[in-house]
Amino acid sequence: DAGVIQSPRHEVTEMGQEVTLRCKPISGHDYLFWYRQTMMRGLELLIYFNNNVPIDDSGMPEDRFSAKMPNASFSTLKIQPSEPRDSAVYFCASSWTGTTGELFFGEGSRLTVL
Amino acid sequence: GENVEQHPSTLSVQEGDSAVIKCTYSDSASNYFPWYKQELGKGPQLIIDIRSNVGEKKDQRIAVTLNKTAKHFSLHITETQPEDSAVYFCAADSEKLTFGTGTRLTIIP
Numbered sequence: 001d002a003g004v005i006q007s008p009r010h011e012v013t014e015m016g017q018e019v020t021l022r023c024k025p026i027s028g029h030d031y032l033f034w035y036r037q038t039m040m041r042g043l044e045l046l047i048y049f050n051n052n053v054p055i056d057d058s059g060m061p062e063d064r065f066s067a068k069m070p071n072a073s074f075s076t077l078k079i080q081p082s083e084p085r086d087s088a089v090y091f092c093a094s095s096w097t098g099t100t101g102e103l104f105f106g107e108g109s110r111l112t113v114l
Numbered sequence: 115g116e117n118v119e120q121h122p123s124t125l126s127v128q129e130g131d132s133a134v135i136k137c138t139y140s141d142s143a144s145n146y147f148p149w150y151k152q153e154l155g156k157g158p159q160l161i162i163d164i165r166s167n168v169g170e171k172k173d174q175r176i177a178v179t180l181n182k183t184a185k186h187f188s189l190h191i192t193e194t195q196p197e198d199s200a201v202y203f204c205a206a207d208s209e210k211l212t213f214g215t216g217t218r219l220t221i222i223p
Contacts, residue, residue, distance in 0.1 A: 004157075042203075042213055042214070042215045042216060043158070043203065043213040045210055045211065045212075048210075056210060091157050091158075093157070099146070099207045099210055100145075100146045101146075102148070102160045103148075103160065103211070105157025105158050106157050107155070107156055107157050108156075108157055
Protein backbone atom coordinates (compact mmCIF):
# COMPACT_ATOMS: atom_id res chain seq x y z
CA ASP A 1 0.00 0.00 0.00
CA ALA A 2 1.21 3.50 -0.73
CA GLY A 3 2.02 5.60 2.29
CA VAL A 4 1.62 9.34 2.66
CA ILE A 5 2.97 11.01 -0.45
CA GLN A 6 4.49 14.47 -0.33
CA SER A 7 5.81 16.68 -3.08
CA PRO A 8 8.16 18.23 -3.81
CA ARG A 9 10.85 16.42 -1.78
CA HIS A 10 13.15 19.40 -2.07
CA GLU A 11 12.40 23.01 -2.86
CA VAL A 12 14.85 25.88 -3.10
CA THR A 13 13.36 29.30 -3.60
CA GLU A 14 14.15 32.94 -3.10
CA MET A 15 12.73 35.14 -0.40
CA GLY A 16 9.39 36.60 -1.38
CA GLN A 17 8.36 33.73 -3.65
CA GLU A 18 5.27 31.64 -3.13
CA VAL A 19 5.79 28.04 -2.05
CA THR A 20 3.19 25.28 -2.30
CA LEU A 21 3.71 21.92 -0.63
CA ARG A 22 1.43 19.02 -1.46
CA CYS A 23 0.27 15.93 0.38
CA LYS A 24 -1.74 12.85 -0.45
CA PRO A 25 -2.81 11.03 2.71
CA ILE A 26 -3.36 7.31 3.07
CA SER A 27 -6.73 6.35 1.69
CA GLY A 28 -9.34 5.98 4.43
CA HIS A 29 -7.57 8.15 6.97
CA ASP A 30 -9.84 10.87 8.30
CA TYR A 31 -7.14 13.02 9.88
CA LEU A 32 -4.38 14.96 8.17
CA PHE A 33 -1.60 16.86 9.93
CA TRP A 34 1.04 19.32 8.80
CA TYR A 35 4.22 19.46 10.93
CA ARG A 36 7.35 21.56 10.61
CA GLN A 37 10.73 20.26 11.77
CA THR A 38 13.73 22.48 12.55
CA MET A 39 16.81 21.96 14.67
CA MET A 40 15.82 24.80 16.99
CA ARG A 41 12.14 24.01 17.53
CA GLY A 42 11.89 20.30 16.77
CA LEU A 43 8.59 18.94 15.45
CA GLU A 44 5.81 21.51 15.60
CA LEU A 45 2.19 20.94 14.67
CA LEU A 46 1.04 23.62 12.25
CA ILE A 47 -2.52 22.55 11.50
CA TYR A 48 -4.69 19.48 11.33
CA PHE A 49 -7.85 18.50 9.50
CA ASN A 50 -10.61 16.04 10.30
CA ASN A 51 -12.77 14.98 7.36
CA ASN A 52 -11.28 17.82 5.31
CA VAL A 53 -12.24 20.47 7.88
CA PRO A 54 -9.50 22.44 9.67
CA ILE A 55 -9.76 21.70 13.38
CA ASP A 56 -6.76 23.40 14.95
CA ASP A 57 -4.61 25.94 13.14
CA SER A 58 -3.13 27.52 16.26
CA GLY A 59 0.34 26.39 15.22
CA MET A 60 0.33 28.27 11.94
CA PRO A 61 3.01 30.86 12.56
CA GLU A 62 1.68 33.79 10.56
CA ASP A 63 -0.85 34.86 7.98
CA ARG A 64 1.76 34.05 5.36
CA PHE A 65 0.94 30.38 5.96
CA SER A 66 -2.27 28.81 4.73
CA ALA A 67 -3.47 25.22 4.34
CA LYS A 68 -6.33 23.68 2.45
CA MET A 69 -7.84 20.26 2.06
CA PRO A 70 -10.27 20.40 -0.87
CA ASN A 71 -10.96 16.66 -0.74
CA ALA A 72 -10.07 13.55 1.22
CA SER A 73 -7.07 12.72 -0.93
CA PHE A 74 -5.24 16.02 -1.22
CA SER A 75 -3.95 18.87 0.92
CA THR A 76 -1.70 21.85 0.32
CA LEU A 77 0.38 24.06 2.58
CA LYS A 78 1.17 27.42 1.07
CA ILE A 79 3.65 30.06 2.17
CA GLN A 80 3.31 33.47 0.58
CA PRO A 81 5.62 35.35 0.70
CA SER A 82 8.36 33.01 1.85
CA GLU A 83 11.17 34.12 4.18
CA PRO A 84 14.54 32.53 5.05
CA ARG A 85 13.25 31.61 8.53
CA ASP A 86 10.68 29.36 6.88
CA SER A 87 13.48 27.01 5.85
CA ALA A 88 12.65 23.64 7.41
CA VAL A 89 11.42 20.16 6.64
CA TYR A 90 7.64 20.07 6.37
CA PHE A 91 5.93 16.77 7.10
CA CYS A 92 2.45 15.67 6.31
CA ALA A 93 0.94 12.84 8.36
CA SER A 94 -2.39 11.05 8.35
CA SER A 95 -4.23 8.78 10.75
CA TRP A 96 -7.51 7.02 11.49
CA THR A 97 -7.78 8.17 15.07
CA GLY A 98 -6.45 11.68 15.42
CA THR A 99 -3.52 12.13 17.79
CA THR A 100 -4.41 9.26 20.10
CA GLY A 101 -3.19 6.66 17.65
CA GLU A 102 -0.47 6.09 15.12
CA LEU A 103 0.44 8.94 12.79
CA PHE A 104 1.77 7.88 9.39
CA PHE A 105 4.29 10.43 8.18
CA GLY A 106 5.37 11.19 4.66
CA GLU A 107 9.04 11.55 3.80
CA GLY A 108 8.86 15.33 4.09
CA SER A 109 9.48 18.35 1.91
CA ARG A 110 12.77 20.10 2.59
CA LEU A 111 12.33 23.82 1.97
CA THR A 112 15.23 26.21 1.62
CA VAL A 113 14.46 29.90 1.27
CA LEU A 114 17.45 31.98 0.17
CA GLY B 115 -0.19 23.70 26.94
CA GLU B 116 1.78 20.49 27.19
CA ASN B 117 5.57 20.61 27.59
CA VAL B 118 7.65 17.50 26.91
CA GLU B 119 11.31 17.31 27.89
CA GLN B 120 13.54 14.54 26.57
CA HIS B 121 16.98 13.37 27.69
CA PRO B 122 19.66 12.76 26.64
CA SER B 123 19.94 14.63 23.35
CA THR B 124 22.63 12.24 22.14
CA LEU B 125 23.45 8.72 23.23
CA SER B 126 26.13 6.30 22.07
CA VAL B 127 26.12 2.67 23.15
CA GLN B 128 28.08 -0.41 22.20
CA GLU B 129 26.28 -2.90 20.03
CA GLY B 130 24.54 -5.42 22.25
CA ASP B 131 24.19 -3.06 25.20
CA SER B 132 20.96 -1.41 26.32
CA ALA B 133 19.82 2.16 25.66
CA VAL B 134 17.42 4.19 27.78
CA ILE B 135 15.77 7.47 26.80
CA LYS B 136 13.69 9.43 29.30
CA CYS B 137 10.90 11.97 28.93
CA THR B 138 8.86 14.10 31.29
CA TYR B 139 5.60 15.85 30.57
CA SER B 140 3.68 18.63 32.28
CA ASP B 141 -0.02 18.11 31.60
CA SER B 142 -1.58 15.55 33.92
CA ALA B 143 -4.45 15.21 31.43
CA SER B 144 -2.16 13.54 28.89
CA ASN B 145 -3.03 9.88 28.48
CA TYR B 146 -1.30 8.68 25.33
CA PHE B 147 2.49 8.45 24.97
CA PRO B 148 3.97 7.27 21.68
CA TRP B 149 7.60 6.87 20.66
CA TYR B 150 8.74 7.56 17.10
CA LYS B 151 11.94 6.62 15.31
CA GLN B 152 13.26 8.83 12.53
CA GLU B 153 15.91 7.60 10.15
CA LEU B 154 17.94 9.97 8.02
CA GLY B 155 15.90 11.55 5.25
CA LYS B 156 12.65 9.92 6.32
CA GLY B 157 9.60 10.80 8.34
CA PRO B 158 9.11 9.62 11.92
CA GLN B 159 7.69 6.13 12.36
CA LEU B 160 5.84 4.82 15.40
CA ILE B 161 7.74 2.07 17.21
CA ILE B 162 5.73 1.67 20.41
CA ASP B 163 3.12 3.51 22.42
CA ILE B 164 1.55 3.32 25.86
CA ARG B 165 -1.67 4.58 27.36
CA SER B 166 -2.17 5.85 30.86
CA ASN B 167 -4.02 2.78 32.09
CA VAL B 168 -0.86 0.61 31.94
CA GLY B 169 2.58 1.02 33.46
CA GLU B 170 4.68 -0.97 31.03
CA LYS B 171 4.52 -2.35 27.51
CA LYS B 172 6.99 -4.52 25.67
CA ASP B 173 7.51 -5.45 22.04
CA GLN B 174 10.49 -7.72 21.44
CA ARG B 175 13.60 -5.65 22.23
CA ILE B 176 11.69 -2.45 22.91
CA ALA B 177 9.85 -1.55 26.09
CA VAL B 178 8.23 1.57 27.44
CA THR B 179 7.46 2.39 31.07
CA LEU B 180 5.11 5.05 32.36
CA ASN B 181 4.92 6.69 35.78
CA LYS B 182 1.84 8.91 35.79
CA THR B 183 2.41 10.13 39.32
CA ALA B 184 5.83 11.45 38.47
CA LYS B 185 4.80 12.36 34.91
CA HIS B 186 7.63 10.59 33.22
CA PHE B 187 8.03 7.76 30.73
CA SER B 188 11.01 5.96 29.29
CA LEU B 189 12.04 3.94 26.25
CA HIS B 190 14.26 0.91 26.75
CA ILE B 191 16.02 -0.83 23.88
CA THR B 192 17.85 -4.04 24.73
CA GLU B 193 20.47 -5.94 22.71
CA THR B 194 21.02 -2.92 20.49
CA GLN B 195 21.89 -3.41 16.84
CA PRO B 196 23.39 -1.06 14.22
CA GLU B 197 19.96 -0.58 12.64
CA ASP B 198 18.75 0.98 15.90
CA SER B 199 20.86 4.04 15.10
CA ALA B 200 18.38 6.88 14.49
CA VAL B 201 16.71 9.84 16.18
CA TYR B 202 14.02 8.90 18.68
CA PHE B 203 11.16 11.18 19.73
CA CYS B 204 8.81 10.82 22.64
CA ALA B 205 5.43 12.54 22.60
CA ALA B 206 2.49 13.18 24.88
CA ASP B 207 -1.11 13.78 23.91
CA SER B 208 -3.53 15.99 25.81
CA GLU B 209 -5.41 18.20 23.37
CA LYS B 210 -2.78 17.65 20.71
CA LEU B 211 0.40 15.64 20.31
CA THR B 212 3.49 17.42 21.63
CA PHE B 213 6.88 15.97 20.73
CA GLY B 214 10.09 15.96 22.71
CA THR B 215 13.24 17.42 21.20
CA GLY B 216 14.67 14.06 20.15
CA THR B 217 17.56 11.77 21.05
CA ARG B 218 20.18 10.86 18.49
CA LEU B 219 21.11 7.25 19.24
CA THR B 220 24.32 5.85 17.76
CA ILE B 221 25.14 2.16 18.06
CA ILE B 222 28.87 1.52 17.99
CA PRO B 223 29.74 -1.79 16.25
